[in-house]
Amino acid sequence: MNDAIDGFPLDAPARSPLLPAAAPRESMSHVIAEALRAAIVDGTLAPGAPLRQDAIARHFSVSAIPVREALRQLESEGWARTAVHKGATVAPLSADEAREIYEIRSALESLAIGLAIPNHTAATLREAAGLCRAAERESDPSLYVGRNEAFHMSLYAPAARPQLEDMIGTLHRRGERYLRLKFGLPSYKGESDNEHAALLDAVQRRDIPAAQSLVVTHLLGTGDLLHRFLTERAQAEAALANQPKPRARRTRTTSGS
Known part of the structure; x- marks a missing residue:
């Protein structure tokens, strides 16, 4: 995430527009929440970055009310955290959260694909x-991340279970940052594509046990991989932070003869 920034708004122009155009009938709080979520997913807003209400309100030329509503929505979805006297910040990446999201997804999506x-x-x-x-x-x-969600949801839509679909959709959004992170790991893309193809084949053959087994293996494997990667990265960062700092060299001065 080399292009991540320390807060909102951007101090330098982004390579692509940070904020999408608002759809006419969308509420302003929804537009703001979607824009901030997109910036968090693509790494523009880094974990721990402050989400300042006044700066966001100026950016959108709105009052503080829709900004507060947007931040409350992001907090409820796990994208932001709010502390007393400190305001809202981008939620940190968590190895345990990543694994749990995919564990829950495996249970719900196994149910959904069997019904669908x-x-x-x-x-x-x-x-x-x-x-x-x-x-x-x-x-x-x-x-x-959007293509991946669309494929998965297309497998479950015929189940006609709107509440189940809504819960799965929420978990997909919660896991977007982690999925983007996994995308950069060695060999992930090819393995994921192969697993998707096998899952689609089981659905086409109407083999419910095989499809359920494949979706569970696919999602639990993703959760375990992310948990291991984030844990190892945190350990490496902690070890680096605990290394003693090298002492500054003292230069000797000699007087001329």
């Missing part, structure tokens, strides 16, 4: 296959 398979049609299967190919072709981490 009997209701899949030729049309819904074609849609899922197209989304699977789109995710496989995508090389941009920021775009891949």
